[in-house]
Amino acid sequence: MKIYEFRAFPNPLRARMAAAEKGLTDRIEFIQVDVPNGEHKRPEFLQLNPVGKVPVLVLDDGTAIAECTAITEYLDHSAGTPVLTGETAQQRAQIHMLQRRAEALVLDAASDYFHHATAGLGKLEPIQIKEWGEYQRQVAIRGMHYFDSVLRGRRYVMGEQLTMPDITLFAGLALIELLQIGIPETCTNLRGWRDRVGQRPSASA
């Protein structure tokens, strides 16, 4: 398997963390895509992912899988039991619910702030709507308070075990710190959780 990525960015971190949690890192060739210079918008890359985003997982038969939820589903079902996406109907449902919220309320919201209300990727931005970016920054702050409440008395967002939404939320907070939005002081559950996840080997994979 190959993963096309750009190491400094939060969505590639999600795929790397999922691979590391599943013990699959050694079976994957990681290929860097020069995102700051627009390599992800060139025809060769758009053939892999018409949406023009990293990461993309390419299977040995050439099948290209984009979108982090999809990549995580693949890796999770390729080795051992599916710990990241759950085994029972109820686990799967709760994990996917929290996954979507970690995206919409934290990571994607912070990403919209980056692309619309900061310099973003500069010339590569198709459009910048500052008001939307600033609104999404507020969504991300509310999202952190929401996950702080989810994490009350819990080791990870689903309970005792790390699952897919923990990875998404961790990548979201990494972006939030990079953009100097900051994790609210009062979000003590979230801050403790961030340090806990940060100590896992997968976080520096």
Add this chain to the structure above:
Amino acid sequence: MKIYEFRAFPNPLRARMAAAEKGLTDRIEFIQVDVPNGEHKRPEFLQLNPVGKVPVLVLDDGTAIAECTAITEYLDHSAGTPVLTGETAQQRAQIHMLQRRAEALVLDAASDYFHHATAGLGKLEPIQIKEWGEYQRQVAIRGMHYFDSVLRGRRYVMGEQLTMPDITLFAGLALIELLQIGIPETCTNLRGWRDRVGQRPSASA
């Protein structure tokens, strides 16, 4: 099981279609939430779904599952084999990739147009950024062209069998027609597919 929904809206249609495709409709009590009058933003409903959106699936033990992908995962794994979300790692990955694209490129894009560039839900809209809504309308149009290419020579987006992203895309096109954005004339694969899905009993469930 109960599903809290508002029958006229596209996301509730996704849950109803998934239930019907799985033969589970008779086992679910559907409860209407008066979205136009803001019932989905009142404290009683926010206890079920802090994000304040329909649909929400409530299991017999009281567990509340929001987000359509999560609801579909639950229903799909609760009866028979998982036809909507796939059985193998590769099927699961491709289905989740297309699911995310059907959301981001069509349904969510059209929904942003509705909320930001039309009257939307009126007084209930927290903020309206017209430029963002108009931009997302263009995303939805490009998204329809993308899915038209996916559907070339295929009965459904994954091939011979209807899966989760077909439902999401169908709900997206229903919204697009409601908002009079229109399906491009040149998207003949997409138009044929829309009529094919529309003839399934689940489409009028």
